[in-house]
Amino acid sequence: MMKLILAESVLGRILLHLGCALRGGKVRFHLAGIRRELGRLAAACRPARRLTKPR
Numbered sequence: 001m002m003k004l005i006l007a008e009s010v011l012g013r014i015l016l017h018l019g020c021a022l023r024g025g026k027v028r029f030h031l032a033g034i035r036r037e038l039g040r041l042a043a044a045c046r047p048a049r050r051l052t053k054p055r
Contacts, residue, residue: 010041 006012014037021030 010037010044013037014041 003016006016014034017030017033017037021027021034
């Protein structure tokens with residue numbers, strides 16, 4: 001049940017990948033997953049682009 005809750009958010013998925021990598025899972029796969037989720041997190045934190053030019 002806890003895994004399902006963690007899988008619903010970007011930070012939760014990062015924690016799941018980290019935990020699996022530390023337990024001896026496929027490290028490359030989980031590091032790629034962490035990088036992918038960090039990219040999503042960074043994109044969500046960026047301010048929205050303006051569609052019109054500022055005056």
